[in-house]
Amino acid sequence: MKTTVKNNVSWVGYIDWELETFHGDEYSIFNGSSQNAYLIQEGKTVLIDTVWAPHRTEYVENLKREIDLKDIDFIVANHGEVDHSGALSELMKEIPGTPIYCTANAVKSLEGQYGKNGWNFKVVKTGDSVDVGNGKKLIFVEMMMLHWPDSMATYLTEDNILFSNDAFGQHYAVEELFNDKADQCLLEKEAMKYYTNILNPFSPFVSKKIKEIVALGLPIDIIAPSHGAIWRDNPMQIVEKYAQWAEEYQEDQLTIVYDTMWEGTAKIAHRIASTAREAFPDTVVKVFNCAKTNKNEIMTEVFKSRAIAVGSPTVGNDILTSVAGWTHFLKSLKFKNKKAAAFGCYGWSGESVKLLQEKLSDAGFSVVDASIRTQWNPDEEALATAGVLIEELLK
Ligand code: FEO
Numbered sequence: 001m002k003t004t005v006k007n008n009v010s011w012v013g014y015i016d017w018e019l020e021t022f023h024g025d026e027y028s029i030f031n032g033s034s035q036n037a038y039l040i041q042e043g044k045t046v047l048i049d050t051v052w053a054p055h056r057t058e059y060v061e062n063l064k065r066e067i068d069l070k071d072i073d074f075i076v077a078n079h080g081e082v083d084h085s086g087a088l089s090e091l092m093k094e095i096p097g098t099p100i101y102c103t104a105n106a107v108k109s110l111e112g113q114y115g116k117n118g119w120n121f122k123v124v125k126t127g128d129s130v131d132v133g134n135g136k137k138l139i140f141v142e143m144m145m146l147h148w149p150d151s152m153a154t155y156l157t158e159d160n161i162l163f164s165n166d167a168f169g170q171h172y173a174v175e176e177l178f179n180d181k182a183d184q185c186l187l188e189k190e191a192m193k194y195y196t197n198i199l200n201p202f203s204p205f206v207s208k209k210i211k212e213i214v215a216l217g218l219p220i221d222i223i224a225p226s227h228g229a230i231w232r233d234n235p236m237q238i239v240e241k242y243a244q245w246a247e248e249y250q251e252d253q254l255t256i257v258y259d260t261m262w263e264g265t266a267k268i269a270h271r272i273a274s275t276a277r278e279a280f281p282d283t284v285v286k287v288f289n290c291a292k293t294n295k296n297e298i299m300t301e302v303f304k305s306r307a308i309a310v311g312s313p314t315v316g317n318d319i320l321t322s323v324a325g326w327t328h329f330l331k332s333l334k335f336k337n338k339k340a341a342a343f344g345c346y347g348w349s350g351e352s353v354k355l356l357q358e359k360l361s362d363a364g365f366s367v368v369d370a371s372i373r374t375q376w377n378p379d380e381e382a383l384a385t386a387g388v389l390i391e392e393l394l395k
Helices: 053-066 088-094 104-114 184-216 236-245 264-279 295-304 321-332 352-362 380-384 386-394
Strands: 003-006 009-011 014-016 033-035 038-041 045-048 074-076 100-102 121-123 129-133 136-142 152-156 161-165 222-225 253-258 284-289 307-311 339-346 372-375
Touching: 003 222, 014 053, 053 088, 088 104, 100 104, 104 121, 136 184, 184 236, 184 295, 253 264, 253 295, 253 321, 264 284, 264 307, 264 339, 264 372, 264 380, 264 386, 284 295, 295 321, 307 321, 307 352, 307 386, 321 352, 339 352, 339 386, 352 372, 372 380, 380 386
Parallel strands: 045 074, 074 100, 100 121, 161 222, 253 284, 253 307, 307 339, 339 372
Antiparallel strands: 003 009, 009 038, 014 033, 038 045, 129 136, 136 152, 152 161
């Protein structure tokens, strides 16, 4: 069912309340999501993006209830990733030859995924535009690496709507569609989780692109992303957040992440937390067992942190697989300007702390000299060294 976004612009996407993971199982979804697609009915009828393949039939059938598909003058494919292009093949069966406006990289993406079907691509670059009638036009803005090489945003003049695709989105189902109708705590949390886990590795591109968009001087009344709430109430709030988040963002927070075999490393984790609480009472301290808490949620806490402490006992001359997988993911998110420390207990060989320090350094963290490495269960003497570790981490 279509819903009016503004004037002759409608939402024609899919709200996915049942979705549990995204990007395979790489991204957890706890509050649903949506694949937003939009229909512009001015002098020209324009479709912006489609939905994920499992919903392709429903998407096309819904469109047919609203319009004669043959009335679609052209399609804008802001991004070739399958959650936005998954219904394109189904649609193009009905209206072959309909022009598809997209970037040169999107042609590679769409042909790579769906084959060379003779689709009528119209390749566009930043600043190119196309009239949609009634004095309005669409202006295209390449969004390379936000978050794929082919990503693009499309701006509708007069209505001042920026169809930003993945940028400024959230994996968050909002049946009422708009940010002012959403749960504000969840909206901010999901927007930050999305930025951390999807866009943070590309932060230098985000900073540059935001400056470029602001320099264009286009008035923006609505930001309509391809996932989650549409920003109509103070839409620039999310642009301002992105500008902050892209610049080595941190709050006054320490996040402690560990896994444990016989509770020795857990004991150290909690002593580090209580020591930090006493020594730095203004600092927010959070503790997570990475074998039990979802990795995307923990990474969002790391994003907010100025320092982290990571712990694993030694097992098989190595660290626990839960911590190994977690630190592997940590590296891929390319955090900057954060300190880190390592800790762990052991029975005989005790390599975990050194290995963790190497992994944290490799992940771009500034690793402090202090660590807590203790044989058997940590005694009071070992636990008391948390004071030195905290000083080095948070001073
Ligand atoms: Fe929402 Fe990059 O796809």
